[in-house]
Amino acid sequence: MEVSGTMRAVRITGHGGPDRLESVEVAVPVPRDGEVLVRVGAVALNNTDLWTREGSYGRPGAPDALSGWRGPIDFPRIQGADVTGRVAAVGPDAEERLVGRRVLVDPAIYDAGGPDANPVGLMGSERDGGYAEYVTVPVERVHDVTESPLTDDQLAALPIAYGTALGMIERGxxxxxxxxxxxxxxxxxxxxxxxxxxxxxxxxxxxxxxxxxxxxxxxxxxxxxxxxxxxxxxxxxxxxxxxxxxxxxxxxxxxxxxxxxxxxxxxxxxxxxxxxxxxxxxxxxxxxxxxxxxxSAMHTPRHFDLLVELARRAGIQPVVAATFPLEQAARAQEELGRREHVGKIVMHP
The missing domain is CATH 3.40.50.720 (NAD(P)-binding Rossmann-like Domain)
Incomplete structure (x- = not known):
């Protein structure tokens, strides 16, 4: 199964304020070997989105240097690390049985294989993320949550916030x-x-x-x-x-x-x-x-597996503070930056 044509996306053109966010029509990405294409059901916002856009992470030896999560960013970049949705298509070597499954995406890019690998990159920073109708994801980073009683909004609230929290709790x-x-x-x-x-x-x-x-x-x-x-x-x-x-x-x-x-x-x-x-x-x-x-920077694959198990049995109940359409990404980020809410802000493509 293939998905073609164009899609709506919001991307950053450089480091700076909300004016650096642009809403565009771009080609639907094609999943390569080892990837699947996910139709985004919901994408949650994080401080990481603000700091990546602002370039606030610094670099070793240069704490005030403009930088993405782990270094320079290739612009333009589609933001958004917290993604849940359904598999719309698979790459040449992925299993067709995944098509149609509701999945939670682990947004981390790891330095190695194995359950205790370290995150060295992030969707929405080092590769395109979920501020879009579709996003490609490595097949090993999608987790089937079709049977979870949590809503898409609640699932989208999990990866960065709860993954980071679980990583802290495990490491501590x-x-x-x-x-x-x-x-x-x-x-x-x-x-x-x-x-x-x-x-x-x-x-x-x-x-x-x-x-x-x-x-x-x-x-x-x-x-x-x-x-x-x-x-x-x-x-x-x-x-x-x-x-x-x-x-x-x-x-x-x-x-x-x-x-x-x-x-x-x-x-x-x-x-x-x-x-x-x-x-x-x-x-x-x-x-x-x-x-x-x-x-503690985010989670390991083992930590994320623990989080997925909690999601499948609704062992936690994420709090969703507000929702916005994708076209209002700048407004949603400004709301996040005011820090007057409790819980997560979610967008719908």
Missing amino acids: GVGEGETVVVSGASGGVGLALVQLARERGARVLAISSGSKVGSVREAGAHHVVDRAQDIIEQIRGVAPEGVDVVLDVVAGDLLGEGLPLLREAGRWVVAGALGGYDVKLDVRRLYLHNARIIG
């Missing part, structure tokens, strides 16, 4: 009964961390504020710390014995000031820098207490 070794702090708890990754850590049986202390507190509690937080007040003192008040793990997408001053909160052999897992990437800390609090600072 979060276990039942441990006390866990989640920063940025009302964002996509933060809310996923709250749900997944609670599902693991951890005691969850979430950092949030204002009108979002109720939603964070509803997601499973045992206690919510107000980020508008002294965060460190509030956590000490709730967990005077210290915490086992911090799952952090903020970094900045929180990391430097909060490191003494860790118990002996505690773990601080970092997967973002919303509060700033230039961190100052007392390294004595690190080595004298056998603490670990762990970097």
